[in-house]
Each structure stands twice: as structure tokens, then as C-alpha cells.
Amino acid sequence: MNIAHELRKAGALLKGQSVPEEDTKKTDFAELSGSATFKNGKMNNPDLLLASPLLRVNGAGDIDLVKKSLDYGVSAKLVGTLKGQDGKAMDELKGVTLPIKITGSFDSPKVRPDMDALLKGKADQxxxxxxxxxKDKLSEKLGDLFKKKEGN
Known part of the structure; x- marks a missing residue:
């Protein structure tokens, strides 16, 4: 999966632009860690961490090895520029956490950004x-008010 593409796609959807085509199905990373437990052919990973100069990804979910299916969620946060990932800079998404849901089969996983969560994050920001x-304006006005009272 190409997390940088998912971020570009979310940015395009936010702007009402057409979704860019995916050029590759890979994500470059410098660090990957996590733990897993296995039971009845299912793997549970509660603590995925993927880091690169571009982004930080945390994830958790289940992988059914018997059925070859995924039910996984990741949260990607842009910390760099997408220029290094064959894309344009996306300053409006820098620092925003984008939840991405990954479901379906190993052969045909469905990867989709959670736009509701993204919009909520942007609104909260x-x-x-x-x-x-x-708060700054109020502090300034209150400070001016007290200065005037002291001057009387």
C-alpha cells in the first residue's frame, strides 16, 4: 500500500479536486516495529509503528491467516514533504492525523481514508x-484594563 498516495488522495478530496492516480503500491520507511499474538489462525497486532522522514504511522488490527483477510486500521501523520515520495508538498495536511482503514482479502485489500475523521481533525485544529x-486577545485586553486602573 502507498500511504503517501492515500495522503495525497485525502488532500485532493478535501480541496474538491480529482483524485490522483496511484503510481506505486509501496511505502518507503526507515523504521518498523510491532508485536503480535497468534490464536486460531488469527494474528492480532496492537502496536504497529512505521516511521520515515515523511510520516509516522501507528496501527492496530487483525489478520486472519486462514481466510487471508485483513481488518486493520492505521493512523498516518505527515511530518515531512511528499516531494520525496513522488508527490507535491501538502502543507495543509502536515501535522494532521489521517485514519486509514484496510479491509478485505490479501489479494484485493480495500484501503480508504476516513474522511470524516480527517475533517474532524482539521476542524479541531x-x-x-x-x-x-x-485567549491572547483577552489576556491583552485584560492587561490593558488593569494598567488603566493602576494609572488612575
Whole structure:
């Protein structure tokens, strides 16, 4: 799977643009770790960590080795630029966590971004920025008010 492509796809959907074509089905990474337990032909991985200069990915889910199927979720966070992954810079997604659901068979997995969660994350980020600005303005006004009272 190409996580950089999924991020580009989410960015295009956010902007109302056409979804770019996927050029490769691989994700470059520098670090990969996780643990797993096996029971009745199923593998459970609660703590996947994949890191690269571009992104950080955390994941958890189940893989049914008998049925050759996946039920897995990952959260990808862009920390660099997509230019190194054959893409354009996507500053509007930098720092935003994108949940991606991976389901289906080994031969034909379905990989899709959770746009609702992405939009909620972007909205939460905007709300936090507005709260911080309001807090700064309020502190400034209150400071001015106290300075005026002290000057009287």
C-alpha cells in the first residue's frame, strides 16, 4: 500500500479536486516495529509503528491467516514533504492525523481514508487555533484594563 498516495488522495478530496492516480503500491520507511499474538489462525497486532522522514504511522488490527483477510486500521501523520515520495508538498495536511482503514482479502485489500475523521481533525485544529487567538486577545485586553486602573 502507498500511504503517501492515500495522503495525497485525502488532500485532493478535501480541496474538491480529482483524485490522483496511484503510481506505486509501496511505502518507503526507515523504521518498523510491532508485536503480535497468534490464536486460531488469527494474528492480532496492537502496536504497529512505521516511521520515515515523511510520516509516522501507528496501527492496530487483525489478520486472519486462514481466510487471508485483513481488518486493520492505521493512523498516518505527515511530518515531512511528499516531494520525496513522488508527490507535491501538502502543507495543509502536515501535522494532521489521517485514519486509514484496510479491509478485505490479501489479494484485493480495500484501503480508504476516513474522511470524516480527517475533517474532524482539521476542524479541531482550527478551533484550537481560534481559542488560542481569543485567549491572547483577552489576556491583552485584560492587561490593558488593569494598567488603566493602576494609572488612575
Amino acid at each position: 482550527k478551533i484550537k487555533e481560534q481559542k488560542d487567538k481569543l
